Amino acid sequence: MPCSAGDTHRLKSSFVTAGTMNLVDRLQDPQLVADFQRLFGVRRKSCKRGVARDASEGQEGSGTSRENLLDRYLGDQRHQNESMTQRRCQQLPVPDVHHKTHIRQGSTASVASDCSTGSGRSWMEKLLGENTGGTEGSMGEEEEEGGGSDYEIDNRFWYHMFSLATAIGGEIFYSIFFCFWAWNVDGAVLRRVIVIWMITMYIGQALKDILKVPRPACPPVVRLDPKWALEYGLPSTHAMVGAAMPFSILILTLNRYQLDWGWGLAIATTWCLLVCLSRLYLGMHSVLDVLCGLVLVTGLLVLILPWVDVLDHLALTHPASPLLTITLTIAMVVCYPATDRWTPARGDTTVIVGVGCGSLLGSWLNYQLGITREPTLPPPYTVIWPTLNMAGLSLLRTILGLVVIVAVKAIFKALSFATICALLQVKAEDYVNKTGSLTSRHRLIVELFYKFITYIAIGFTIAYTGPLAFRLIGIERPTFYTEV
Secondary structure (H helix, E strand, O other): OOOOOHHHHHHHHHOOOHHHHHHHHHHHOOOHHHHHHHOOEEEEOOOOOHHHHHHHHHHHHHHHHHHHHHHHHHHHOHHHHHHHHOOOOOOOOOOOOOEEEEEEOOOOOOOOOOOOOOOOOOHHHHHOOOOOOOOOOOOOOOOOOOOOOOOOOOHHHHHHHHHHHHHHOOOOHHHHHHHHHHOOOHHHHHHHHHHHHHHHHHHHHHHHHHHHHOOOOOOOOOOOOHHHOOOOOOOOHHHHHHHHHHHHHHHHHHEEEEEOHHHHHHHHHHHHHHHHHHHOOOOOHHHOOOOOHHHHHHHHHHHHHHHHHHHHHEEEEHHHHHHHHHHHHHHHHHHOOOOOOOOOHHHHHHHHHHHHHHHHHHHHHHHHHOOOOOOOOOEEEEEOOHHHHHHHHHHHHHHHHHHHHHHHHHHHHHHHHHHHHHHHHOOOHHHHHHHOOOOOOHHHHHHHHHHHHHHHHHHHHHHHHHHHHHHOOOOOOOHHHHHH
């Protein structure tokens, strides 16, 4: 019996849907990541028992990832939560020989961020040594640990190359990069880049906690970067920021300066590619995670870039800009999606939003006080390449400025932490040591409050306090005053 037109259409739709799901399953398969790792010299130690166990568990992990994907589309989170308890990861110290064996040691999320138990230190020392990336607030849950598994790094070059590349997508790199760019290159470009960075990272981190897609199963994957192991996987925010930063800098810089776009495009592409591949090499994301991050950030850049100049102008000139900035950023922190378990994503997002808020407030104050003003000539401008004297002043500004930022971070972290503990009437030792009757809600409030206040102060220092200090000691950058 011939098929009707409606039946044919439904049949084609079924084939397309099945093909799409198969492609998504394949891109999410952790075996792809494991194969990529082996290609670049990351492999488990060869032993018959270990190989058989890895193959068996790898098949289970692959099946689990497909089941998780189907459950997510059906809206059922039960299997997803169960599979998360089976995802166990290894922690890898830096190799110092050609063939180095790494065995993960058992630990819990309650261990202090410097990898010690924290005994013998005061609560203030522990707090000031806290790593903003990571494991400080497990909300009473211990991190699931797997049994020790041995693996080898056959090629140290690729290990160090991809470890450096993934650091380019991290907070430490951007802390230094933003400071250097603001104090030595162009403040106008940086203001716009920070807005793009804040929006893209907020959306990416929020989607992680909404979709709750696990990271690749290990085994078969070897996880070499445990810092973000507690976060969910899709989309890859490293891929998002690895594309958003270089390409937004390139586009915004070309709008202001006479530059060769070819070299800029090559640098931006290389930057993005290295960051994305590093997440596969380190076993932190599936191919699907990375591709979704790139697609998402491309759409966001298309939407944001045409409006970024308008947003920047309003942020500098509008009388209500500080009030709007503070209100919107507080709303972003408060309205961040709630999750069924603690991950570092919310704290890291609060750090990003705080830096963005502080830099916008500092830039607004610069403009309102007449420190920065409209340039007399419109862009594009000729690039002033640094002389030896200019390079020396840049280095001096960077070193002194970073010293100031370290001091600001220590002071405001201590003050804000003590303040919120006093307001909530909780003991600082209970938060730091994860003891006492401190509730999960109070622990979350403490973490978000002191991070938000501390990083507002850091963003304000980058935009206002640092340049003010340079001006007072006579090492300021003259073109800073016309970068609007």
